[in-house]
Amino acid sequence: MPVKIYHDEDADVNIVRSKTVAFIGYGNQGRAQALNLRDSGVTNIIIGNIDDDYAKQAREDGFNPISIEEAVSQGDILMLLIPDEDQQTVWNEKIRKNIKPNSTLVVASGYNIAFNLLDLPDDMDAVMVAPRMIGAGVRDRYVQNIPYPCFVSVEKDVSGAALATCLSIACAIGATRGNGAVGSSCREEAGIDLFAEQALWPEIMAIFREGYNVLREAGFSDEAILFDMYLSKEPAEIFERAADEGFVKQLKYHSRTSQYGQLSTMNRNDGNEIREKFRRVLNDNILSGNFAKKWSDTKWAAEELAKEWKEVEKAPIVQADQRVRDVLKPDRKK
Incomplete structure (x- = not known):
């Protein structure tokens, strides 16, 4: 059975435009995806990051980074874009107890969800939007209107709207252009x-x-x-x-x-x-x-x-x- 491939016409970018999007991490993928969302008309973007060179870059890009805990408490959508090996620790220490009710977790790597390393709240949706491209490539191709490959999946759908949210984000970062985003799973x-x-x-x-x-x-x-x-x-x-x-x-x-x-x-x-x-x-x-x-x-x-x-x-x-x-x-x- 062929996999499902999603294109721009399958997505409603207004969904993510209506949400507060909290980025946890402003590194390789975080910066690229935050800038792409902003250029797609998403105005409520929060950057949660420790005070380091990435936070400095976020300020230079016109964002006002705050602590991870603060960002998590405000986000309708949490873009968890820190390294795989750090996610479980940061989740347990800074994220889990501060999550806003009925929010959506978005990962760009399936690792921590595939191996059940994150304790997700019962009311939280979880999706994957995983560009098959380094962050610089995600940004450059968005700016040049060039398609790039991406995997998408719904891992937990409490609200009934997880797929719509997933595709809205994928569209806003430029991942549903051209050949489209490929339906997959965190395990795959x-x-x-x-x-x-x-x-x-x-x-x-x-x-x-x-x-x-x-x-x-x-x-x-x-x-x-x-x-x-x-x-x-x-x-x-x-x-x-x-x-x-x-x-x-x-x-x-x-x-x-x-x-x-x-x-x-x-x-x-x-x-x-x-x-x-x-x-x-x-x-x-x-x-x-x-x-x-x-x-x-x-x-x-x-x-x-x-x-x-x-x-x-x-x-x-x-x-x-x-x-x-x-x-x-x-x-x-x-």
Whole structure:
């Protein structure tokens, strides 16, 4: 069954214009979405943020940031746009006891709702409006009237109007233009996101790491290896072509030798080993909630992340990368 895709004509932007919208966080997504809402005619926007550089940016943008607690108590709509790993703590300490009755929670990441990390009031609607784009991209594309992909979902509908509110917000930030906003769920958004982070990209990075090791053992130079692998930005060009024209169809821009090498190798790799590894990551670590449970321990998370950074810096490809970059610096001493 095809998923539902929502367009401008499915949304009533006047719904969000009639509400007080409280942004919790003015960072990557917070700033972009607040500015887009304001440009769409939403006048009652409150920024709840600690007194930091983000609050300074909000003031420069013409907002008057207040404490998170104050913002929450006034918001008909709460845009919870702080990092995933901070949401549960901030929710429990600053948000939960100050929530205005019959309000709506909006998240841009499904993580905390998917893994039941937020204790939602009984009378609160919960929806997701999740741009598949960094905040700067959300803002730039809105200003240039260019569509961008977005996932939307209704996770809790007490009022009976949660979908209308969700689509009104999506429309006001420019997410229902063009191809429209794709109906999804917090579980789907979080699951796919975590899978990319814990399965797809680690496998790709490991392949590049071991590719470097093999080529270096064969006597090839760091400069030649790294430029051919990624410093030339050719992979970025390939991914852009794949997005625009198709995962496989982009191969038509490669030489016939390249086409044959890639297709013949891929077609004869049944992928069983990788598939089983991916299934374990998805089922045992992500969908089981095991990762979310561990990551909720912020002390453990900080220590583990620091340990992983320390470990990766030992990798030969990382050290080679730095050496090559130092040589290529335009202001290097001669």
